[in-house]
Amino acid sequence: MEKSKTRRSFIKKLTLGSSVVSSFPYLLSGAYNQKLMLDRTYALEAFSANDQINLALIGCGIQGIDDTNVALKVTGVKLVAVCDLYTGRLDRAKELWGNDLFVSRDYRVILERIDVDAVIIATPDHWHKKITIEAMESGKAVYCEKPMIQNFTEGHKIIKVYNKTGRVCQIGAQGMSSLGNQKAKQLYENGAIGEIVMLDMYADRYSSEGAWQYPIPPDATPKTIDFDRFLGSAPKVPYDLKRFFRWRNYQDYGTGVAGDMFVHTFSSLNYIISSNGPKRALSTGGLRYWKDGRDVPDINICLYDYPETKTHAAFNASLRVNFIAGSGVGRRFKLIGTEGAMDVSSNSCKLIRPKKGTIPSDNSLNTFTKDIQKKIAKSYNDKNIEKRNVVLNTGESLWEAPTDYKGGHYDHFYNFFQAIRGKGEIVQDPTFGLRASGAALLANKSYFQKSPVNWNPETMMLL
Numbered sequence: 431m432e433k434s435k436t437r438r439s440f441i442k443k444l445t446l447g448s449s450v451v452s453s454f455p456y457l458l459s460g461a462y463n464q465k466l467m468l469d470r471t472y473a474l475e476a477f478s479a480n481d482q483i484n485l486a487l488i489g490c491g492i493q494g495i496d497d498t499n500v501a502l503k504v505t506g507v508k509l510v511a512v513c514d515l516y517t518g519r520l521d522r523a524k525e526l527w528g529n530d531l532f533v534s535r536d537y538r539v540i541l542e543r544i545d546v547d548a549v550i551i552a553t554p555d556h557w558h559k560k561i562t563i564e565a566m567e568s569g570k571a572v573y574c575e576k577p578m579i580q581n582f583t584e585g586h587k588i589i590k591v592y593n594k595t596g597r598v599c600q601i602g603a604q605g606m607s608s609l610g611n612q613k614a615k616q617l618y619e620n621g622a623i624g625e626i627v628m629l630d631m632y633a634d635r636y637s638s639e640g641a642w643q644y645p646i647p648p649d650a651t652p653k654t655i656d657f658d659r660f661l662g663s664a665p666k667v668p669y670d671l672k673r674f675f676r677w678r679n680y681q682d683y684g685t686g687v688a689g690d691m692f693v694h695t696f697s698s699l700n701y702i703i704s705s706n707g708p709k710r711a712l713s714t715g716g717l718r719y720w721k722d723g724r725d726v727p728d729i730n731i732c733l734y735d736y737p738e739t740k741t742h743a744a745f746n747a748s749l750r751v752n753f754i755a756g757s758g759v760g761r762r763f764k765l766i767g768t769e770g771a772m773d774v775s776s777n778s779c780k781l782i783r784p785k786k787g788t789i790p791s792d793n794s795l796n797t798f799t800k801d802i803q804k805k806i807a808k809s810y811n812d813k814n815i816e817k818r819n820v821v822l823n824t825g826e827s828l829w830e831a832p833t834d835y836k837g838g839h840y841d842h843f844y845n846f847f848q849a850i851r852g853k854g855e856i857v858q859d860p861t862f863g864l865r866a867s868g869a870a871l872l873a874n875k876s877y878f879q880k881s882p883v884n885w886n887p888e889t890m891m892l893l
Contacts, residue, residue: 462825467832468609468779472844473853477506483847486511486546486570488537488561490519492644493575494552495526497602501550501573501843502527503836510545513537515656516674518647535656537561541568548598548850551575554683556664559584562599563591571598571850573843576697577689577867578860582875582892585864592860600846600856601863603697607845608776608838609831614765615702622781623767626703629747630764631695634755641720641728641753642678646671672723679724685871686726687751688713692870695749695763697858698774700865702765704741707865707887708734711872719754728753732873737887749873776838777831785824864890 483506487498490512501507511532512523520533534540540549541564548571551561555577562574578601579585592599605611617623635641650671657669664682667673677683678690700707715730734747765772770783789810795803836844848854858866868890875892876883884893 462827464825465828465830468613468777468829468835469832470609470612470835470841472836473848475505482506482508483850484508484510484545484547486513486540486543486549487523487552488513488540488549489552489554489557489575490514490523491552494550495522496839497550497552497573497575497843498527500837500839501847503840504844504847507847511540511543513540515660516647516650517654518649535659538564541565541570546570548573548847550602552602554660554677555580555685555689556683557662559588560662562588566591566595566597566599569595569597571846573600573602573846574863575602576863577685577693577870578863579867579871580683580685580689582868582871585860585868585890589860589864598846598849598856599860600842600849601697601858601860601866602842603694603858603866604839604842605694605776606697606701606838607841607857609835609841610774610776610779610829610838611698611701613779613829614698614772614774615704617772617779617781618702618765619704622770622783623765623772624769625743626745626765626767627743628745628766629695629699629749630766631692631748631762632750632752633691633761634752634757634759636755636759638720640759642676642724643720643722644675646675650675676724679722679726681725684726685867686874687728687730687753688732688870688873689867691751692730692732692749692873693867695747696866696869697862698763699747699765700862700869701857702774705736705739705887707736707869708747708872708885709737709887710735710882710884711869711876712882713873713876715877726874727877730873730877732876734869734872777835779829781827781829783824783826861890 485501485507487494487509498509502509509527509531512520513534513536514520515535523533524531540546549565551558551565551572551574553561558574558578558580562572565572578588652669655674657674660674661667673680673683696707699705711732711734713730713732715727717724717727718729720728729752731750736742736745736747738744763774765774770781773780790806795806798806845854845857849856865887868885872883872885886893
């Protein structure tokens, strides 16, 4: 970790007229409490019909529909095809986006179409690797939903094809490209929180839908659902609607809370502090409430060790998900440093720089005689410790996105389509995607084998 990432260096940059001043206009005025505005501009472009990026959706479920609706807000994008294994969702696609859509239950037909430039892959996790690779080999740009992989062996195969084909491939973690992450990265790199010591993340849910008990439509039958194709490379089991519509609940198709939620944390964390990820994980939890046949926990807690690198000190990360949180719905992503902390979301970044206690209190002084108390107090005063704290400032700064901000999800798709047009770079390529999803899946491996798991963040391999 570079020792310049401290509060003292941060203040020094400000006093020397660094560009940081513009993001901290009142920092040198002593204790403060300020609210500032985040902002982002987008290229104003008009595209003819021939310049449109033709998009196809593979997997028209909750995330697929959300992704597509956001993607279509980006100028110059047209949806031309949709694939899903349940015919009811193909009918829904036409309701949403027009009867002229081409629809199919076979993704291979979509990849064969010459009018498709890019695909969104929003299938169950166990299909991500296969379809992503085949899409790139078919010449398509790929937006693959997180987690990129279902197991550790898949990631390097995706990276190999990505490097070989040169196709644009972005992994979909919705908040990755957000204004909140961008501001947090800027502040961290300027030393606003000193050296990082901890990441505190939790996500609490309190609903059946939040716990993946999704509704099962009454018209779901072996005729309207291609269950055998859904199984793919997973173990063969009898026709089961719960497995089809609530696939996240099963290890055969999903990746549990780690792959669904922890992966967002690692995407943002690794981006903000320019890290390759943790080296060790220890996970616990259990199936406490939603005992509906699932084989993954509904409460998961995992502790991670990050090694020291050029961009950060050694630190710990604590991640927790609770699907039966009687305390109510809530979430937090908080970076804690030696000299400050940041609460980060897609739409905001709150920097807190508290006053560090350096003068002994009555709690400890009371154990000495009055004469010794006076001598101790004088020795601290002579060192000017209190005065230094005033110079180094304390307070809070909150950056918020404007009410008309298009959102981090939009920004992620905007970057994706700009990259396709050769006008920008993606934020989360397959190597980044493996580092985020690999770190997340360590929680599953540790949980099920009931022991710590070691990982090499450089080679992205289990140890």
